[in-house]
Structures are given as C-alpha cells and as structure tokens.
Amino acid sequence: MSQRHSSQGRRGASARTLRIIGGVWRGRRLRFPPSPEIRPTPDRVRETLFNWLAARVPGARCLDLFAGSGALGLEALSRGAAHVTFVERDLEAAREIRARLAQWGAHGASVEHADARGFLQRRPAAAFDIVLLDPPFASALLGETAARLEQGGWLSDGALVYLESAAGAAPPVPAGWTLLKTKRAGEVGYHLYSRDSRGTDVA
DSSP: OOHHHHHHHHHHHHHTEEEOOSSTTTTOEEEOOOOTTOOOOOHHHHHHHHHHTTTTSTTOEEEEETOTTOHHHHHHHHTTOSEEEEEESOHHHHHHHHHHHHHTTOOSEEEEESOHHHHHTSOOSSOEEEEEEOOOTTSSHHHHHHHHHHHTTOEEEEEEEEEEEETTSOOOOOTTOEEEEEEEETTEEEEEEESOOTTOOOO
C-alpha cells in the first residue's frame, strides 16, 4: 500500500472514531462502520446532553433508538445507567456495539438488530426512563416513533426523551410532552422533553 493510501486509510478510521466523555469509561474510544446513515452526535452536543441528564442517568433504564455508533447509549452506561437497550437496523453497526460492550465488560445492556418501527410494535417488557431518539433527518420517522413511544407503553411516568432534528423546525412530538431544554449546533437542533415536567430534575 502506498504511503498516500495508508494515510488516507488512517484519516478515514480516525473520522469514524468517537470517545466517551464522562463516567467510568471516560476517554475510551469506539469505532463505527462507514455507513452514510450513521451520523454520530458530536462530542460537544453529547456533553451538553449528559449535563442536562446528570441527575437522572444513574439507575435509569434507557432506550437508544436508531443507535448508530452506540455513543449515546454507551455514554449513559458509562455514567451509571442501570440498563440500556440499543436498537440498530445496520447489522455491522449492531455487531460493533456488541463488540464494544463485550470488550469493556459492560453489564445491563442488550443490542437489538431491528428496525425501529418493528421494535416499537412489540409489547415492552418494562418502561424506559430515558429515550435517546436520533432518526435520519430526511425520514418522517421522528413523529411516528415519538407517537409509538407514547402510545405503546414504552415510557415511564416523567420519562425524559432526547431528540435531534433539523434546526429551525419544531419537532413533531405528542401533545403531552413538555420541552425542557433546547439548543442548536449548526444545522442540528437538539431538544429534551418530558412527559410530565412536574418534579423533573434536570440541570
């Protein structure tokens, strides 16, 4: 392999590498497949999100829907979540998340190789306290999955739902959700909702 091709390969691998920002796995790195559908949440956005969630993550049951790289769910586990369910339809991405969980000796995690729509048609074994929702922006999945989460018994009382969407447009969420936090990073809007804001403790 030529030096030029070798350096290009290294740059490509580096571009597909993320680091855990906080918790017991702080500083550890993970790789994700070169799929155009995987659009990881940037470090600074993840840092803001988990500052918002700091009081709620320890002991929480979390759902990382459209998991992609798995960075959001892994960050939650690193910070003390009791359980994280990762849902990802890309087989290679799901395998990478499983490999990372095994490598890091993670407990309280499961990886579902499934389409989000199909997954949400099931009957939940237990409700989730935190849902991380980051569907492809070009799809109409945000409104549909938010409605299914609300109607299907997936959310605990006072559950928090984090979602990302194209900046400048109000996310289509159920009427009963209360917006707690919202920010923008370039073309991405990111938001934190609660089913019931009473007694919700966020930073």
